[in-house]
Amino acid sequence: MAKKQEKVVDVPWSSSCNWWLVGSCSLQYVAIFFVSILFTIAFYTNANREAGILQTVSLLSFYSSSSGEKHHDLISNCDLFSGTWVYDNKSLPVYKDSSCTFMFGDLACEQYGRKDLDYQYWRWQPHNCDLPKFDAKAILNKLRDKRLVFVGDSLNRNQFVSFVCLIESSIPSSFKSMTTRKNLNSFYAKEYNATIGFYWAPFLVESNSDDPANHHENNRVVRVHSIEKHGKYWAAADILVFDSYLWWRAGDVKVIWESSLKNPNAVYEIMDSRKCFAIVLNTWTKWVLGNVDSSKTRLFWMSMSPTHSRASVWGRDDNPLQCYNETQLATKEQLRRRGPDPEMLRVTVSAIESLKKRGIKIDFLNITGLSEYRKDAHPSIYRKQWRPLTESQLADPVSYSDCTHWCLPGVPDVWNQLLYTYLLY
Numbered sequence: 001m002a003k004k005q006e007k008v009v010d011v012p013w014s015s016s017c018n019w020w021l022v023g024s025c026s027l028q029y030v031a032i033f034f035v036s037i038l039f040t041i042a043f044y045t046n047a048n049r050e051a052g053i054l055q056t057v058s059l060l061s062f063y064s065s066s067s068g069e070k071h072h073d074l075i076s077n078c079d080l081f082s083g084t085w086v087y088d089n090k091s092l093p094v095y096k097d098s099s100c101t102f103m104f105g106d107l108a109c110e111q112y113g114r115k116d117l118d119y120q121y122w123r124w125q126p127h128n129c130d131l132p133k134f135d136a137k138a139i140l141n142k143l144r145d146k147r148l149v150f151v152g153d154s155l156n157r158n159q160f161v162s163f164v165c166l167i168e169s170s171i172p173s174s175f176k177s178m179t180t181r182k183n184l185n186s187f188y189a190k191e192y193n194a195t196i197g198f199y200w201a202p203f204l205v206e207s208n209s210d211d212p213a214n215h216h217e218n219n220r221v222v223r224v225h226s227i228e229k230h231g232k233y234w235a236a237a238d239i240l241v242f243d244s245y246l247w248w249r250a251g252d253v254k255v256i257w258e259s260s261l262k263n264p265n266a267v268y269e270i271m272d273s274r275k276c277f278a279i280v281l282n283t284w285t286k287w288v289l290g291n292v293d294s295s296k297t298r299l300f301w302m303s304m305s306p307t308h309s310r311a312s313v314w315g316r317d318d319n320p321l322q323c324y325n326e327t328q329l330a331t332k333e334q335l336r337r338r339g340p341d342p343e344m345l346r347v348t349v350s351a352i353e354s355l356k357k358r359g360i361k362i363d364f365l366n367i368t369g370l371s372e373y374r375k376d377a378h379p380s381i382y383r384k385q386w387r388p389l390t391e392s393q394l395a396d397p398v399s400y401s402d403c404t405h406w407c408l409p410g411v412p413d414v415w416n417q418l419l420y421t422y423l424l425y
């Protein structure tokens with residue numbers, strides 16, 4: 001993985017000219033000039049003749065697409081994250097968990113015994129527009145000769161598996177493969193020379209939880225300034241999708257500033273994990289400024305994926321079952337409360353804003369609110385059990401319910417539909 005070009009800190013162009021359009025800025029001005037003239041002509045000659053107006057409109061779209069700004073209206077004119085879930089058992093599900101070649105057992109709810117299947121039949125409907133359908137061929141063409149990497153924790157892996165399942169059925173078996181090398185899983189679509197990867201880095205920076213299979217859940221040690229060890233594996237990607245939330249939720253972490261993780265005499269500082277998160281985001285921000293070629297790479301941040309491990313989230317303090325046995329969506333009334341962890345949200349948004357001020361655009365995919373409705377959509381007990389269950393577990397299903405990850409097909413497919421919309425529209 002080649003090291004990217006030198007620092008790209010000071011970006012001179014103005015915000016009126018978005019960074020991913022830089023090459024076409026001058027064209028854009030030419031287009032605006034032409035369009036103004038056309039409008040003037042249309043207005044003065046015959047403002048009421050519909051045909052004339054239609055012609056002007058189609059010329060306008062011709063010029064705006066040649067300036068590279070094609071369809072950008074969908075995202076700027078419509079809040080894709082504000083909407084409702086609509087039951088749709090006609091067009092959904094797009095795939096079956098049992099037929100996806102690269103499914104993870106942890107997420108294959110139907111295959112592992114879930115009988116109520118309504119969780120597969122909900123599509124997200126923004127209030128003011130329709131989400132484009134996820135078209136596997138279109139996204140593969142977009143990713144031709146490119147690499148997209150999801151970087152983060154198991155929620156991002158959940159989204160990665162969803163992404164692969166959404167596209168893989170359109171590719172013949174000899175033209176696709178999955179490889180795993182340490183922290184990096186890579187799906188490769190040969191005909192397109194397109195790679196979709198997932199890189200395990202739950203704290204983004206180096207930590208004692210970096211082993212993707214065997215990580216310490218307790219006693220977490222985070223080396224707050226060390227990101228290069230992971231970053232070198234994704235610095236050259238064309239599209240990067242980050243998340244980091246879940247691992248910061250619980251209590252304190254041990255922080256190491258400079259010394260190596262392996263040094264038995266390293267001096268630790270015990271720190272509140274949210275405070276540590278802010279420091280790590282600062283490390284990450286510096287890494288982005290120093291390593292990302294912003295004329296080439298697109299960046300996304302996935303907002304917090306909500307858990308349903310407490311029924312108080314949907315206003316049922318008396319329900320001890322968490323998400324177990326939940327088959328219905330939460331209602332808007334039930335969710336009337338503040339979202340999960342406003343402090344972490346604030347820190348994240350401010351890191352993204354600070355990068356924006358320095359010319360680096362990151363799209364924040366605000367999936368928290370829409371996912372909160374979906375208390376029905378977690379695996380709970382319907383997933384691959386890696387170890388045999390004990391008798392006391394079997395007697396108490398809640399004790400081994402997963403109310404954090406999401407069944408596939410399901411909610412992460414919608415996250416990917418949103419990502420798709422940002423990439424193609």
Ligand SMILES: *[C@@H]1O[C@H](CO)[C@@H](O)[C@H](O)[C@H]1NC(C)=O
Binds near residue numbers: 089
């Ligand atoms: C879709 O759902 C409706 C309402 O629940 C039901 O009547 C219909 O049979 C379902 N169709 C399919 C194809 O499952």
Ligand SMILES: *[C@@H]1O[C@H](CO)[C@@H](O)[C@H](O)[C@H]1NC(C)=O
Binds near residue numbers: 145146147193195
């Ligand atoms: C395949 O894609 C990679 C980027 O992911 C690129 O570096 C390489 O040149 C491409 N190969 C061909 C044959 O186009």
Ligand SMILES: *[C@@H]1O[C@H](CO)[C@@H](O)[C@H](O)[C@H]1NC(C)=O
Binds near residue numbers: 325
């Ligand atoms: C789960 O839901 C079903 C149907 O709503 C109900 O009959 C059953 O008692 C519930 N199970 C538990 C453990 O509450």
Ligand SMILES: *[C@@H]1O[C@H](CO)[C@@H](O)[C@H](O)[C@H]1NC(C)=O
Binds near residue numbers: 081
């Ligand atoms: C995220 O979306 C929710 C609606 O689901 C909205 O209330 C909230 O303001 C949004 N937050 C940000 C930071 O955009």
